[in-house]
Amino acid sequence: MEFFYVSLLCLFVLLISLSLHFLFYKNKSGFSGQIPPGKTGWPVIGESLEFLSNGWKGHPEKFIFDRIAKYSSYVFRTHLFGEPAAVFCGANGNKFLFSNENKLVQAWWPASVDKVFPSSNQTSSKEEAVKMRKMLPTFFKPEALQRYVGIMDHIAQRHFSDGWDNKNEVVVFPLAKRYTFWLACRLFVSVEDPAHVAKFADPFNELASGLISIPIDLPGTPFHRAIKSSNFIRKELVSIIKQRKIDLAEGKASPTQDILSHMLLTSDESGKFMHELDIADKILGLLVGGHDTASSACTFVVKYLAELPEIYEGVYQEQMEIAKSKAPGELLNWDDIQKMKYSWNVACEVLRLAPPLQGAFREAITDFMFNGFSIPKGWKLYWSANSTHRNSEFFPEPLKFDPSRFEGSGPAPYTFVPFGGGPRMCPGKEYARLEILVFMHHLVKRFKWEKLIPDEKIVVDPMPIPAKGLPIRLYPHNA
Numbered sequence: 001m002e003f004f005y006v007s008l009l010c011l012f013v014l015l016i017s018l019s020l021h022f023l024f025y026k027n028k029s030g031f032s033g034q035i036p037p038g039k040t041g042w043p044v045i046g047e048s049l050e051f052l053s054n055g056w057k058g059h060p061e062k063f064i065f066d067r068i069a070k071y072s073s074y075v076f077r078t079h080l081f082g083e084p085a086a087v088f089c090g091a092n093g094n095k096f097l098f099s100n101e102n103k104l105v106q107a108w109w110p111a112s113v114d115k116v117f118p119s120s121n122q123t124s125s126k127e128e129a130v131k132m133r134k135m136l137p138t139f140f141k142p143e144a145l146q147r148y149v150g151i152m153d154h155i156a157q158r159h160f161s162d163g164w165d166n167k168n169e170v171v172v173f174p175l176a177k178r179y180t181f182w183l184a185c186r187l188f189v190s191v192e193d194p195a196h197v198a199k200f201a202d203p204f205n206e207l208a209s210g211l212i213s214i215p216i217d218l219p220g221t222p223f224h225r226a227i228k229s230s231n232f233i234r235k236e237l238v239s240i241i242k243q244r245k246i247d248l249a250e251g252k253a254s255p256t257q258d259i260l261s262h263m264l265l266t267s268d269e270s271g272k273f274m275h276e277l278d279i280a281d282k283i284l285g286l287l288v289g290g291h292d293t294a295s296s297a298c299t300f301v302v303k304y305l306a307e308l309p310e311i312y313e314g315v316y317q318e319q320m321e322i323a324k325s326k327a328p329g330e331l332l333n334w335d336d337i338q339k340m341k342y343s344w345n346v347a348c349e350v351l352r353l354a355p356p357l358q359g360a361f362r363e364a365i366t367d368f369m370f371n372g373f374s375i376p377k378g379w380k381l382y383w384s385a386n387s388t389h390r391n392s393e394f395f396p397e398p399l400k401f402d403p404s405r406f407e408g409s410g411p412a413p414y415t416f417v418p419f420g421g422g423p424r425m426c427p428g429k430e431y432a433r434l435e436i437l438v439f440m441h442h443l444v445k446r447f448k449w450e451k452l453i454p455d456e457k458i459v460v461d462p463m464p465i466p467a468k469g470l471p472i473r474l475y476p477h478n479a
Contacts, residue, residue: 033374036086038067038077046079052213055460058467060358061386064089068387075371081110085361085380088370089387091394094414096370097362097383098422108363108380112215112223116207116230117281140427145434146334148187152438153332155183155192160442162194164474169452172470176298176439177205180291183435188286189240189260190253200236200287203229208292209461230284237280259286293356294432296463298439299470300354301347305444306451306472308401311346316444318342323445332438340437345403347436348410351418352389353401354464359384360420388415448475 041047047063054063064087067076074089088097097105159179164170181201185191210226217224244260247253255261263279274282305312322336362381367374375381390398394415395405405411419426426432449472457467 033369034372035376036075036077036371036373037071037073038086040077040079040084044082046082046085048080048082051078051080052461055358055462058458058460058464060460061384061390064384064387065390073371074387075373080380080382081112083380084376084378085382086373086375087382087384087387089384090391091388091412091414092371094383094388094417094421097381098414098420098425101362101422102365104364104366104368105362105381106365108361110215110361112213112226113211115215115217115223116211116226117285140431142430145430148431149334149337149434149438150331151186152183152435153441155179155186156438156442158194160446164446165476167474169471169473171468172302172472173295173299173465174469176302177201177291177295179439180295180298180435181287184287184290188258188290189237189244189283190258191240200233203232204287204292207233208288208463211288211462233284233287234277234280237283238276241276241279241283259283290428290431293463294435296354296356296465297347297351297432297436299466300350300464301436301440302443302449302472303451303466303470304346304350304353304401306449311401311403312444312448314403315343315346315440319441319444322441332441337434337437340441342403343437343440344433345406347433347440348406348416348418349401349403352395352405352416353399354458355385355389355418356463357385357418357420357426358460358462358464359386383417385417388417446476448477449473450475 039047041050051063054060067078067087068074068089074093076087076089078085078087088094101107156179159175159182163175163178178197178201181204182192182194182197185197185200191197206222206225206229208226210222210224210229213222213226215223217227241260241264244253245264248255248261248264253261255265260279260283263274263282265273267273305315318340322332322339326332326336359382362383364375364377364379364381367377369375388394392398394412406416410416414421419429419432452471452473453466453468456470458464459467
């Protein structure tokens with residue numbers, strides 16, 4: 001199917017005047033200075049296909065490192081998703097972009113994102129993101145997170161009981177998605193019933209797989225399926241929102257029980273409350289961001305623990321000490337999470353080698369200089385986690401799995417960036433830490449396991465995913 005819509009795109013390109021290829025040269029004609037080395041690739045398409053195909057082949061870092069070597073530069077020029085772009089690499093590139101948020105650069109997403117997340121008041125995804133970042137800290141501050149630990153533990157117990165226990169073999173990635181999505185539904189919109197959660201699952205998978213894709217809205221393409229799924233989920237969320245309004249009015253729901261209640265009861269500076277469709281869009285984005293990346297991380301935790309028995313043993317010993325300290329039926333708490341130091345070091349090394357967020361785009365909001373090169377206003381800027389995570393300059397023997405990298409003060413600033421950094425640090429970082437550690441606790445407490453496909457291919461589209469979902473054979477500890 002990928003070849004089908006790629007062929008369509010190429011056919012479309014042939015019908016476009018080649019002059020489009022040179023538009024960005026005209027755009028920068030009024031700005032003096034040497035632009036970064038690089039090339040623009042095909043007309044209109046630029047180097048997007050190579051950028052995406054390296055991920056489909058499981059080696060997204062190849063696009064980056066090939067060009068660093070070719071141009072002997074940690075910043076290079078390219079053309080992605082129809083836009084002239086510069087790729088910033090290394091710790092200095094990360095620091096520059098993260099530190100100049102809303103000064104020299106601002107967040108940017110391909111047009112496909114705005115089409116999948118249309119706001120009812122027609123504001124852009126950039127403006128919506130700013131609003132959300134102002135709203136989220138209340139729900140991700142320590143006192144709120146402490147309340148989530150018990151809820152996460154309760155959901156995790158149900159999840160492992162339903163999906164893992166009494167099974168000889170399981171496929172990990174779909175189960176990890178079910179776990180993190182269940183948590184997001186419970187904590188963001190207070191939907192806990194497994195049947196209700198399952199109703200959303202397949203549409204969310206379609207949405208996530210087509211969110212960052214070539215924007216061809218034709219039947220059968222990932223982009224078309226993403227738009228169709230987002231419309232379905234949005235309608236379901238509006239139904240939940242309408243019922244919550246009634247429940248709040250009748251005192252059946254709490255104003256502080258979740259993000260949905262907060263959105264319904266919070267007005268902006270002018271006293272206006274958000275429209276139901278606005279809230280649905282925001283909740284939709286939160287549900288995607290709140291579970292999709294964590295499910296990838298949980299899956300790769302399982303992968304690496306299967307491959308590295310000595311690492312598994314360290315996690316197992318730490319988690320069993322915590323398990324033995326609990327009374328029967330007692331839920332995990334905040335203090336238990338703080339004891340999981342080795343487990344979190346292991347999770348961080350997983351996030352280094354398989355970052356769910358491969359990178360992100362910014363847009364230059366003014367002309368500026370970086371590393372001696374001129375960056376014109378309007379150019380798109382991309383930072384890549386792998387430009388530091390898999391770079392021996394920052395992590396010696398970068399392909400070696402070594403949790404000790406995160407002991408003491410840990411990696412140098414701006415080198416370990418699975419959650420971004422600076423003002424753009426993901427506000428859900430601590431939430432993700434909790435759900436990953438609770439998952440690890442229940443996983444190793446119950447099982448050892450082995451991979452059924454020893455050399456299973458990894459596909460990055462847009463997150464890293466084992467091609468067959470990581471099937472494993474389970475060996476329960478009480479067997």
